[in-house]
Amino acid sequence: MLRNSMLRRMFCCSTFSVLTFFAFAAGSAWAQGAHPPAKTERGGGAGDIARGKYIVEAVAVCGQCHTPRDSNGNFDRSRWLQGAPVPYMPAKPNADWPINAPRIGGAPPASDADMIKLLTTGIWTDGNRLRLPMPGFRMDRSDAEAVVAYLRSVTPNQ
Numbered sequence: 001m002l003r004n005s006m007l008r009r010m011f012c013c014s015t016f017s018v019l020t021f022f023a024f025a026a027g028s029a030w031a032q033g034a035h036p037p038a039k040t041e042r043g044g045g046a047g048d049i050a051r052g053k054y055i056v057e058a059v060a061v062c063g064q065c066h067t068p069r070d071s072n073g074n075f076d077r078s079r080w081l082q083g084a085p086v087p088y089m090p091a092k093p094n095a096d097w098p099i100n101a102p103r104i105g106g107a108p109p110a111s112d113a114d115m116i117k118l119l120t121t122g123i124w125t126d127g128n129r130l131r132l133p134m135p136g137f138r139m140d141r142s143d144a145e146a147v148v149a150y151l152r153s154v155t156p157n158q
C-alpha cells in the first residue's frame with residue numbers, strides 16, 4: 001500500500017511537470033508568434049541560412065540536378081534550384097528513371113517537417129524513398145534545418 005501511494009504521488013508529480021512543460025512550451029510558441037524573435041535567435045535564422053547555403057552548394061551539391069544549365073553547361077543562376085532535367089542516365093536501362101528534378105528553391109514543395117524528414121531519413125511525403133539519382137540523405141537535424149532555411153530563402157537570380 002505504502003509503495004503504491006508513493007508511486008501514485010510520483011506519477012502525479014511527473015504528470016504535473018509534463019503539463020507544466022507543455023503549458024510553458026505552448027506559452028513560448030504563442031509569444032514567438034506574437035513577437036517573432038530576431039532571425040539569429042532561433043533555428044532557421046540567418047546563421048543557419050549561411051550554413052544551409054554551404055551544405056547545398058558545397059557539400060550535397062543539390063544544384064547539380066535541381067538547377068538548369070545554359071548551352072555551355074554552366075548553371076543558369078537566374079533559375080537557381082528551380083528544377084531541371086535530370087542530367088544523368090542510369091547505367092542499366094530503368095523505365096522508372098525520373099526525367100526531372102523538381103524545383104526546390106523558394107516556397108518549399110512540402111512542409112518544413114516533411115522536408116526535414118526527407119533530408120534526415122530519405123523518406124518523402126508518400127512514405128517512400130524518392131527515386132535515384134536523388135540521393136537518400138541522412139543529415140543530422142540541425143543540418144537539415146539549415147538546408148530548409150536556405151532553400152526557403154532562395155529567390156531566382158541568386
Ligand code: HEC
Pocket residue numbers: 055056060061062063064065066086098100101102103104109118129130131132133134135137147
Ligand atoms: C544527383 C541528382 C540530385 C541531387 C544531387 C539532389 N537531388 Fe533532389 N531530386 C533529384 C531527382 C531526380 C528528384 C525526383 C525524384 C523522383 O521523382 O522520385 C529529386 C527530388 C527531390 C525532392 C522532391 C521534390 C518534389 O516536389 O517531389 C526534394 C525536396 C529534393 N529532391 C531535395 C533535394 C535537396 C535539398 C538536395 C541537396 C541537399 C537534393 N535534392 C540533391 C535529384 C537530385
